[in-house]
Amino acid sequence: MKLIACTEGHSSKIEAFSLEMIAAARSIAQAGDEVVAFFAGRDAEGASASFGAADRLIVARATKSDVIPAETYALLLRDVITAESPGLVLVPYSANGLDVAADIAARTGWPLVSYVNEIKRHGESLTIVAQMYGGKILAECEMQLPAILMINPGAFAEAAPGAITAVSVQTIDADPALTSGKVKMVAIDVPDYADVDLTTAERIVCVGRGIGDEASIDLARNLATMLGAEIAGSRPVVDNGWLPKLRQVGKSGQKVKPKLYLALGVSGAPEHLEGMSQADLIIAVNTDPKAPIFNVAHYGATCDLFDLVANLSDRLRAGSGR
Structure with missing residues (x-):
C-alpha cells in the first residue's frame, strides 16, 4: 500500500510539520508499504534535501509563484492520487491543509478525520484518536482504508531530515495548474522581526x-x-x-x-x-x-x-x- 504524506514550504523554508507528516506515515507503514512525500512549490531542491525519510518524493514544481494556493495544491494532489492509488493520504492541519483535506475527501468520496493525535493500524482499518471542541474532548473512531487524515502539528515527532536519492524524486510541472486557477498570489507580506524574533x-x-x-x-x-x-x-x-x-x-x-x-x-x-x-x-x-x-x-x-x-x-x- 502507498501512503502519501503531504508537505509544505515557501520562501525557501520547508515547514517543520512536513517532517511530522512523513513520520506519521512511517509509524503505520507495514512491510511492503511505500511512503510517498508530496510537495508543491518553488523550493524543489529544499524538499529533496529534507525528505530522505520518505521512500519517494513527488514534487509539483512551480516557477511562477512561491506560494501554492490551496485550490491549486488540491488539484495537483488529486492528480497524484489518481496516478498512485494510495490507501492513505495524510494532510497537515494548516491554513492550506484545512481546504485541501476537505476538497480531496469530497472528490474521492473517502472518509476524512480531522485534528488527529494518534493513529493505530489494523491491516486495512485504522483506529484514530482526534480532538473535538477545541481539544477539550478526545474521540476514538474506527475507519476503513482508503482514507484521509488531517494531522495536528506536534502529534508526531519530526522525521530525521536528510536528502532523498535523485532516482526517488519525480518532478511534475505545477505552472499550468497555477495559471488556470482562480486564486492568484498577489504578494507576500513578511513581518519585520527587527524588534523581536x-x-x-x-x-x-x-x-x-x-x-x-x-x-x-x-x-x-x-x-x-x-x-x-x-x-x-x-x-x-x-x-x-x-x-x-x-x-x-x-x-x-x-x-x-x-x-x-x-x-x-x-x-x-x-x-x-x-x-x-x-x-x-x-x-x-x-x-x-x-x-x-x-x-x-x-x-x-x-x-x-x-x-x-x-x-x-x-x-x-x-x-x-x-
Whole structure:
C-alpha cells in the first residue's frame, strides 16, 4: 500500500510539520508499504534535501509563484492520487491543509478525520484518536482504508531530515495548474522581526486569555525579565491589542521551539499548539484541568496564575539577592 504524506514550504523554508507528516506515515507503514512525500512549490531542491525519510518524493514544481494556493495544491494532489492509488493520504492541519483535506475527501468520496493525535493500524482499518471542541474532548473512531487524515502539528515527532536519492524524486510541472486557477498570489507580506524574533528565543513566557486584561501582563513581563525570557501572547491577547502581532505564537503568528515555554492562562487551541508544541520544556498554568494545553505540557499546574507568578517571582528575587 502507498501512503502519501503531504508537505509544505515557501520562501525557501520547508515547514517543520512536513517532517511530522512523513513520520506519521512511517509509524503505520507495514512491510511492503511505500511512503510517498508530496510537495508543491518553488523550493524543489529544499524538499529533496529534507525528505530522505520518505521512500519517494513527488514534487509539483512551480516557477511562477512561491506560494501554492490551496485550490491549486488540491488539484495537483488529486492528480497524484489518481496516478498512485494510495490507501492513505495524510494532510497537515494548516491554513492550506484545512481546504485541501476537505476538497480531496469530497472528490474521492473517502472518509476524512480531522485534528488527529494518534493513529493505530489494523491491516486495512485504522483506529484514530482526534480532538473535538477545541481539544477539550478526545474521540476514538474506527475507519476503513482508503482514507484521509488531517494531522495536528506536534502529534508526531519530526522525521530525521536528510536528502532523498535523485532516482526517488519525480518532478511534475505545477505552472499550468497555477495559471488556470482562480486564486492568484498577489504578494507576500513578511513581518519585520527587527524588534523581536520569537523563533530564536530560548525562553518564552506566553500569556493567554486567562491573564484577564492588558495591565496584568506587566506581572508576566516582569517574570519573563527575571527568567531572561521573551514575553508572548496567544491570538486572543493580540486581537485585544494587549500585545503586538510580532509577539503572537500560533498558526497565524510565529512558530517557536524554545528550551522553555511557560504558558500562563493559555487554553491551548489547536491553532496555538501548532506554534509551540515542539518546545523542549512546556509548563502550563490554567485553572481548567481539561484545557488542551495540558495534552502537550510536560508539567502543569491547575492554580491561579497570579498566585503562581507572584510566588515564583519572589523565589527568583530571593535567589538572585534582589
